[in-house]
Amino acid sequence: MVIIDGLDKRYGNQGADVSALVDINLKIEEGEFICLLGPSGCGKSTLLKIVAGLIPATHGRMSIDGKAVDGPGPDRAVVFQDYALFPWMTVRDNVEFGLRARGRSAKERREIADGLLKTVGLADFAARFPHHLSGGMKQRVSIARALAVNPSLLLMDEPFGALDAQTRETLQDELLRIWREYKKTVIFVTHSIEEALYLSDRIVVMTARPGRIKQVIAVSEPRP
Numbered sequence: 001m002v003i004i005d006g007l008d009k010r011y012g013n014q015g016a017d018v019s020a021l022v023d024i025n026l027k028i029e030e031g032e033f034i035c036l037l038g039p040s041g042c043g044k045s046t047l048l049k050i051v052a053g054l055i056p057a058t059h060g061r062m063s064i065d066g067k068a069v070d071g072p073g074p075d076r077a078v079v080f081q082d083y084a085l086f087p088w089m090t091v092r093d094n095v096e097f098g099l100r101a102r103g104r105s106a107k108e109r110r111e112i113a114d115g116l117l118k119t120v121g122l123a124d125f126a127a128r129f130p131h132h133l134s135g136g137m138k139q140r141v142s143i144a145r146a147l148a149v150n151p152s153l154l155l156m157d158e159p160f161g162a163l164d165a166q167t168r169e170t171l172q173d174e175l176l177r178i179w180r181e182y183k184k185t186v187i188f189v190t191h192s193i194e195e196a197l198y199l200s201d202r203i204v205v206m207t208a209r210p211g212r213i214k215q216v217i218a219v220s221e222p223r224p
């Protein structure tokens with residue numbers, strides 16, 4: 001379970017502080033699919049980055065499975081809108097990247113990477129470089145790379161925002177399939193209410209200036 005307790009975030013801007021988040025409180029159950037929904041500037045990305053441990057909160061506490069968290073950790077992986085793949089590495093090496101740091105043998109890394117590339121339908125592209133792939137394919141590689149380190153929490157920042165409508169729908173369905181199969185807790189940032197309704201168990205609705213949680217909606221509609 002993820003517990004976020006009384007979290008505030010201010011960005012310092014040469015004396016003129018920007019209050020990005022105010023009093024964020026949230027409990028996320030294991031295996032839940034949560035969407036953070038709200039207009040541009042409401043602090044969705046900021047909240048996701050804080051949960052990822054990429055930037056510090058100004059105030060407040062966070063814990064994952066009972067352990068206080070400040071800073072990144074192997075229990076969390078992030079998928080970005082712009083894929084953030086390493087262009088000089090093959091698809092397989094991108095997926096293996098996080099496993100190297102974890103001291104897995106070459107054989108283990110390859111098994112895990114090839115298994116995940118199969119999961120995302122890119123087994124035939126393992127030796128290609130990212131620039132040979134379409135946007136949807138790049139995002140599949142990025143998802144495989146995130147899953148490779150076996151995080152309990154998958155953090156996604158508008159991952160399908162740069163894709164055309166048809167590719168987005170395909171990837172939404174693939175993500176739901178992966179979420180069910182791998183039993184991850186997902187926090188997914190979007191500004192699309194359709195996307196949030198389609199994907200999530202609960203929608204955290206945020207408002208801007210400053211960023212706050214306005215309400216949390218349980219989605220009762222069964223998914224496909």
Ligand code: ADP
Nearest residue numbers: 011013018039040041042044045046081157158
């Ligand atoms: P999005 O709406 O997709 O989150 P933004 O345009 O808000 O994107 O932000 C893009 C990037 O610029 C982010 O990395 C964010 O942290 C940074 N950023 C946003 N606003 C400011 C600002 N006022 N000063 C400095 N960096 C900013």
Ligand code: ADP
Nearest residue numbers: 011013018020039040041042043044045046047
């Ligand atoms: P969203 O993801 O909902 O678009 P962000 O988290 O990117 O919102 O931004 C929330 C607020 O914080 C915005 O007012 C944005 O301009 C500001 N902000 C984001 N990143 C930075 C930064 N690095 N420096 C200063 N202000 C920032």
